[in-house]
Amino acid sequence: MRRRKGPILMVFPGVVLLFCFMTVPALMGMFYSLTDYRGYGGWKFIGLSNYQNLVKDSSILHSYIFTLGFAFLAAILTNMISLLLAAALTQNIRLKGFLRGVFFLPAVLATIVIGYVFNFIFSQAITSIGKGLHNDFLSRSLLGNPQWAWVAIVIVAVWQACAVTTVIYMTGIESISSDIYEAAKVDGANRRQVFWRITLPLVMPFVAVNMVLQLKNQLQVFDLVVALTNGGPGTATQSISFLIYRNGFQGGQFAYQSANAVMYFVLILFISLVQMRLFRSREN
């Protein structure tokens, strides 16, 4: 009997807490999404009309386009840069420890603080150079441009995400046996051929891991939006998380943004399932 009781008591508190702080709010959110609750005061059921309005709402549509476009672009760029960086950092270079340390540094700093530092760099440091050069393009802040402000967020997101991604790729590249490289060398392969024919195919599983990780992280973009543009100029860079936060807490749209959160969850679920399908079929 003692043996049977032990493991149940070990699991039980954790499962109860997970239920209370994840499952319950998730169910509450679904419940509120069917009401007209504003975050305070009374409420009544209104069926699916929040969802009907969501689909017609242009600011919601815009935030989905922005978030998806941003996440895919940031994830792809991060992976491309990190793979090259990792390939370079695993060569016989000098100052290896120093360089690895520097490139990983962004990963240990708070995203919100990084965002504020880059906010200053975009709006003051770069524009001051632009003014000195009398260059029109550089003397205007990227963050103030409704059409291109999202590029600034991509740049900073990639800047920070490359740190972890590069380390994962380095692990992948270092796990490739040196015999394979020796054999390639004996066969007369040059550097480029070694990268494309040997390194890349063998780190493909790590590409999968990194794409999943990065997409998942970047779809949740929030801190950088707050620090760099605060959703602006206008509403140009409102990510989904940002919209849920701003309008849900401050805009009296508790129920409406709860419906948005449910829709967002369905999207994340869909993307995760597609990714799992894709990578599973590749493994076979």
Added chain:
Amino acid sequence: MDIKSNTIRRRSNWLLTVFLLFCSLTVLIPMYITLTTAVKDRQQSANSLWALPTSWHWDNFSRAIAETGFWRALCNSLLLTAISVILAVLTNSMVAYAIARNMNRKGYKFVYYYIVSAMFIPFSILMLPLVKEMSLLGLDNLYGLIPLYVIYNLPFNTMFYVGYLETIPTSLDEAAMLDGANTWQTFWRIIFPLMGPANATVAILQTLWVWNDFMMPLVMISKQNQFTIPLTQYMFQSTFNTDYNLSFSSYTLAMIPMLIVYLFAQKQIIGGVAAGSVKE
């Protein structure tokens, strides 16, 4: 190998090193701007944002400390991080142990999938109703963040620990049980001490997350004396955003604790992050 290819290799390594040093400027320049702007005064910054400071204004830091309530925020962040990391390591490893050793039983398998399936739920989906729930419980404050931080990484940690536990032979458990130890004793005395590397990875990832997290404190904490360091930066920014030098002393202060830890534990941190991510 012939000599020629060796010399080619050595020469191009230098080239690559120089190239990588050049690339590292993308990280070093923002750090340079942060540190120099932090110690300049307004006039120096107006003259040039890029030049080295001509005189060093350390008093910017004492002003930033006073304006942001830095020491208070530092204590809050340290307390929150330490408690939630310790609790997460102790409890999450235990949950994973119970599941890992009973995977052949239906109930435990179900619990495993129930926990792990929560992995892809972003916080922003839960945050509106969660804040409501936590305020009903009187937990919409610094202390209420502790159970959230302990439980929100349970899905990933469970998967990670279960994977690790597969490398610890069950014959150890069986031997302990034969000697009369119950499940608790077996875990705490025999298995937990063997989980060192996995515990280190979980602790490192958890520390980086809790210390740097901004969104959860933002929605959960309203009292200024409970602010964490990332939250003070946000509040500070919205009130003093025109005084760049003061802002950057504040950013520098916010970065310093992690920079110190990173300086001393760089290998462990990088290793931990790599080990954790690859398992995902």
